Amino acid sequence: MNKEQLQRIQSGKGFIAALDQSGGSTPKALRNYGISEDRYSTDEEMFNLVHEMRTRIMKSPAFDSKYILGAILFENTMERKIDDRYTADYLWEKKGIVPFLKVDKGLDELKEGVQLMKPIPHLEDLLKRAKEHRIFGTKMRSVIKEANPVGIKKIVEQQFEIAKQIMAAGLVPIIEPEIDIYSPDKAKSEKIMKEEFFHHLAELDQDAKVMFKLSLPSEDNFFKDLLEDPRVVRIVALSGGYSRDEANEILARNKGIIASFSRALTEGLNVHQTDKEFNETLEKAVLAIYEASIQ
Template sequence: MASQAQRDMLDKVKQQNGFIAALDQSGGSTPKALRLYGVMESEYNGDEEMFAKVHEMRTRIITSPAFNGERVLGAILFENTLDRTIKGKSSAQFLWQDKQVVPFLKVDKGLADESNGVQLMKDMPGLDELLAKANAQDVFGTKMRSVVKLANAEGINAVVEQQFAVGKQIMAAGLVPIIEPEVDIHSPEKAQAEALLRDALMAQLDALQPDQLVMLKLTLPEQANFYKSCVDHPNVLKVVALSGGYSRDDANAKLAENHGMIASFSRALTEGVSAQQSDDEFNASLDAAIESIYQASLT
């Protein structure tokens, strides 16, 4: 049974404009995220200090007056962030109670080696325990990422089947999964891969029960409005776009061409903010980033 907070979050995600902030860099991507923020590897030793540094960065973003539920619908957290506090509250509960931002949790354990032009997700043996922990903190949904590199039908079908199989486990726990089969923006077969991916997604969506709701996180497509059938599907709560390596300006321009898709940007959100900025500079830079992504998400 969903909590009252989770029911309120569902109403917000259904009805309100905005975008989702992806603040879920995990172990492998954290050093790069910190470097871009102006914190060098020489400033920390080992994982514990690294995760403390990135939590400082995320706390600064989340507690900024520019970051609130008027423009930011939700935020995706990494499990390490869920285990930490912001101003004395669990990170997820601070997001919702103090900022009216819907919390999501990254649940995948990273990518398996490439096979058939794709990278499936690694096994997630402790998923049920992680979902119970998320529910205890009023987390609304989850996110998990696979990668498509080539237009290989067998590989793409395997990615989508795995995503929906795990997605059903997540839905059974009362959470809304964000299904993320990222198409590599550098793929030499990007448009063909997107065509195969859309067919596979629609087949899985059509097989869901009426009460099974998912979100999709997709690479900005080569052809504008290519995923309109997904956006319009009754089982899809929202289709969100990843920036995938595009600059913020390029990602915003592409997003604005795709009606009904909203942003779920990570690096493109934090582009331009740094540890060296004063609070006023930081807040102004973050406010400009949030406003540009919010406007691109309105189309």
């Protein structure tokens, strides 16, 4: 584990940019960027286009380590280059931004009120390649739709089981059981989930390091006690369907939690913008998310 990167993520001011749209979510990301499906006919063409979009974001002067602590990448992005450097090396060596990797392979069908992660084949090999690419940590997402104690218990068990494999490989896991913000019993789900977190944290070694990526809570500062656990490096928040302004407003009320926004970060960016327009739009988003993250 890179100690300089750990210190930056643990105590630095800023937020984590989520640039990890995978195969299933890439077409929507490209549509939002102004690129329709008729612009590509193969997965390779699609991934080329989304890498061009991400490269434009990462090379922008607005994508600055003064405001951005880390960036989460998709596996395909990790294997590609920016200016003759692998993406993770470009981020850290040129920008001073800590690289993370999304490792999950999507969601299973809804069962017992939750969507577990699909199996992650060849995880050991993926983690080995992540280390070779000097990735600092990983992210994996599952989803909670209902306050079903059985389902939530399974979600958290699965997350921690994989997190242990990731820690054993020398990486820091971001545990992400997203709670649907439209769930009518969201607050109840949060209480069940947090109890499960503490149960599993207590079973880890004292020097273990994990992060959480969570939906913005129904009750302000609900995760304050979780932040105080010495094994928790940081808690980051996903925007989860809120507009950027809404997400920033809620985030600013939750002390100690920082953003890890995807759609809310890239909101308003378009392939047809001039570099000046693009950079100004991104800068506005970065500054707003940064301000909400340091309150």
